[in-house]
Amino acid sequence: MVARETSPLKQTPLHALHLARGAKMVPFAGYDMPVQYTAGVLKEHLHTRSNVGLFDVSHMGQLVLKAKSGKVGDAALALERLVPQDIVGIAPGRQRYAQFTNDDGGLLDDLMVANFGDHLFLVVNAACKAEDEAHLRAHLSEACEIVPLADRALIALQGPKAESALAKLCPDVSSMKFMDAGPRRVADIDCFVSRSGYTGEDGFEISVPADKAEALVTALLDNPDVLPIGLGARDSLRLEAGLCLYGHDIDTTTTPVEGALEWSVQKVRRSGGARAGGFPGADKILGQFAQGAARRRVGLKPDGRAPVREGAMLFADPTSTEPIGKVTSGGFGPSLNAPVAMGYLPTSLSALDTTVFAEVRGQRLPLKVAATPFVPNTYKR
Amino acid sequence: MTTLYTSDHEWLRIEGDVATIGITDYAQSQLGDVVFVELPKVGRSLKKAEAAAVVESVKAASDVYAPITGDVVEVNEALAAEPALVNSDAGGKAWFFKLKIADKSELGGLMDEAAYAAHTA
Numbered sequence: 487m488v489a490r491e492t493s494p495l496k497q498t499p500l501h502a503l504h505l506a507r508g509a510k511m512v513p514f515a516g517y518d519m520p521v522q523y524t525a526g527v528l529k530e531h532l533h534t535r536s537n538v539g540l541f542d543v544s545h546m547g548q549l550v551l552k553a554k555s556g557k558v559g560d561a562a563l564a565l566e567r568l569v570p571q572d573i574v575g576i577a578p579g580r581q582r583y584a585q586f587t588n589d590d591g592g593l594l595d596d597l598m599v600a601n602f603g604d605h606l607f608l609v610v611n612a613a614c615k616a617e618d619e620a621h622l623r624a625h626l627s628e629a630c631e632i633v634p635l636a637d638r639a640l641i642a643l644q645g646p647k648a649e650s651a652l653a654k655l656c657p658d659v660s661s662m663k664f665m666d667a668g669p670r671r672v673a674d675i676d677c678f679v680s681r682s683g684y685t686g687e688d689g690f691e692i693s694v695p696a697d698k699a700e701a702l703v704t705a706l707l708d709n710p711d712v713l714p715i716g717l718g719a720r721d722s723l724r725l726e727a728g729l730c731l732y733g734h735d736i737d738t739t740t741t742p743v744e745g746a747l748e749w750s751v752q753k754v755r756r757s758g759g760a761r762a763g764g765f766p767g768a769d770k771i772l773g774q775f776a777q778g779a780a781r782r783r784v785g786l787k788p789d790g791r792a793p794v795r796e797g798a799m800l801f802a803d804p805t806s807t808e809p810i811g812k813v814t815s816g817g818f819g820p821s822l823n824a825p826v827a828m829g830y831l832p833t834s835l836s837a838l839d840t841t842v843f844a845e846v847r848g849q850r851l852p853l854k855v856a857a858t859p860f861v862p863n864t865y866k867r
Numbered sequence: 868m869t870t871l872y873t874s875d876h877e878w879l880r881i882e883g884d885v886a887t888i889g890i891t892d893y894a895q896s897q898l899g900d901v902v903f904v905e906l907p908k909v910g911r912s913l914k915k916a917e918a919a920a921v922v923e924s925v926k927a928a929s930d931v932y933a934p935i936t937g938d939v940v941e942v943n944e945a946l947a948a949e950p951a952l953v954n955s956d957a958g959g960k961a962w963f964f965k966l967k968i969a970d971k972s973e974l975g976g977l978m979d980e981a982a983y984a985a986h987t988a
Contacts, residue, residue, distance in 0.1 A: 527925040528900035718899075718926050791903050793923050818902040818925045825903075847905075847921065 686727025728858025
């Protein structure tokens, strides 16, 4: 087992609550995090799809990007120098998915960007947050103030009853639509609330001052519909929803086109758009928009019951010796009651229903290229 | 009938020259919800410590090792059809496979119930 006492793991403001709830803790991105509670991954996953799951994602990075001019549009224009998304076009009170690109068109991280009226609010991955902050400072310091919000926790409330659970503490959330975001008072606490998440379910993400986090979570967990959910089910939920895990399904070697994230690059930043290019790796990425990429991220459904996990090599047929691709995420989908995976294949072999073979324990197991999400999402648009 | 244990959290029930093998309740509690089990083929000759079966939870795959040397004489097809039996009845209905014991002296290196209880305490 992990020798926690010898590693300087950080704790979120909800650490004591996790222990009191019987969580099994594991190291994740430098934090001591709950991988599951007493219910276990399977029940936690299914509970989120049928009721409400509460996730502590306080390890993620929260940052404010504020233009020195005081105009949010200037912060948006500045951020567009680092991401291929339309940031200027994010209306006040709205949020959008984005990626930091590198000069090769690869991805340094993926993030959420919200327009809070006079500044932008960013949520980045835990493992990348120090590098992301340095990246922002290196490129945007002249135009913007970059303020990490280290004293805030982040909670996700996900599932079909998330709205009714949160509305008990903040009636106003019922009028929010998918990707609406902004300050809200929840249980008399000043929070930032967005209608978004990482499970494919309707739900909310709530940024709360660290010293109020336990009170808020305790109030939410007083509702019998709400169960705390660990990182184990978070991973199986996002996999069924076909959502990328940074560092696995996308990384510095994969472009938005290879990663099948074209939908996240708005037309205004593509060739012919009013603000085309102007982000790191634009030539490569816009070139792939025009000519296509050699490989592509796809959903994969194993034919049998055996999970095909991250790292499994993919082959065109049962006997070929040269791999054609690799599984980047894979496991068992509790809602599908079947194994599911994602990986990269040559674009020529990425059409739906194409059969490929994964090598698992010396055997070649057939998988079919499948549409994602594997489980339909239930966002409130 | 004697039940013996390995430090890798397998149990063996010895009846004559056949050992029935499964994983312990402690092992299933550590694995979590089991969603897939792969069993060896009947007739396969297993050497002691060789990977014999696979048990997978939602999150991870784990090997089950042959605790002793022997030929596989029977496997639990019901377990392959219903892997969750590992969680509900690890020490009973969720047996994995039966081995014809090749060398009874190998049993001497295994733990009895009291020793295993101390091992997992």
